[in-house]
Amino acid sequence: MFYGCNVSCNQLPTSSNGDWSALIQRFSPHSYSIIYKRKEEGRFLPDFRSRLEVGVSSPKTMKTDIGEYIVGGYLKVIKQCDFVDYNVRMPGGGLKGLSELDVVGLDFKTKTAYLCEVTTHIRGLLYGNNQTTVEKIKQKHEVQKEYAELLLKDFPNRIYMFWSPYVPEGYITTELGKIETLQLVINKDYTHCIEEMRKFAAKNTNDLGNPFLRVLQILEHLR
Numbered sequence: 069m070f071y072g073c074n075v076s077c078n079q080l081p082t083s084s085n086g087d088w089s090a091l092i093q094r095f096s097p098h099s100y101s102i103i104y105k106r107k108e109e110g111r112f113l114p115d116f117r118s119r120l121e122v123g124v125s126s127p128k129t130m131k132t133d134i135g136e137y138i139v140g141g142y143l144k145v146i147k148q149c150d151f152v153d154y155n156v157r158m159p160g161g162g163l164k165g166l167s168e169l170d171v172v173g174l175d176f177k178t179k180t181a182y183l184c185e186v187t188t189h190i191r192g193l194l195y196g197n198n199q200t201t202v203e204k205i206k207q208k209h210e211v212q213k214e215y216a217e218l219l220l221k222d223f224p225n226r227i228y229m230f231w232s233p234y235v236p237e238g239y240i241t242t243e244l245g246k247i248e249t250l251q252l253v254i255n256k257d258y259t260h261c262i263e264e265m266r267k268f269a270a271k272n273t274n275d276l277g278n279p280f281l282r283v284l285q286i287l288e289h290l291r
Contacts (some may be wrong), residue, residue, distance in 0.1 A: 135188030181216060185230045230254070239257075
């Protein structure tokens with residue numbers, strides 16, 4: 069098992085095999101190539117109806133941050149997403165191709181896509197000053213929506229999220245709260261999501277294919 073640029077798949081609906089395979093190829097060509105390379109090596113079932121998490125180091129791909137694994141773990145075991153990918157780049161070259169989505173989760177059962185921006189500043193969210201911070205999050209949210217319109221037309225239910233463990237109460241939280249299409253998972257809500265995963269980890273001992281979830285499992289089963 070590798071950890072780096074990762075693809076995470078839960079058990080996928082058998083009836084949608086053909087559909088999701090083509091969709092993943094369009095949604096994330098890099099991830100699709102990883103999965104099918106492993107399939108050709110005989111490491112996965114033909115229909116991929118198994119849990120997996122694979123990663124391939126690449127100079128063109130940003131290393132997955134632990135904060136992103138936290139969000140990916142939540143989408144996987146709490147939201148029950150069938151497919152989770154990290155550091156997903158916008159298609160095309162130039163400046164647009166440099167934009168990326170930190171975590172994207174797809175639920176094939178409900179046709180729901182979770183597009184997540186993740187900032188793990190444990191001293192408090194801040195990019196220079198309060199105004200710059202809000203504008204940067206707004207810009208990232210626009211990238212989320214643009215990506216969804218380009219590549220996730222098959223998912224009518226789209227949930228845009230911003231995750232951060234500590235956002236100082238005041239100007240930033242007030243202004244971000246005005247963005248109606250962006251769900252904030254910050255402060256106490258962030259902590260609540262961690263608690264949900266801790267409870268899940270306490271009840272499960274099998275490897276969940278996510279390093280953060282594995283750490284929670286170890287901590288919850290200490291003797």
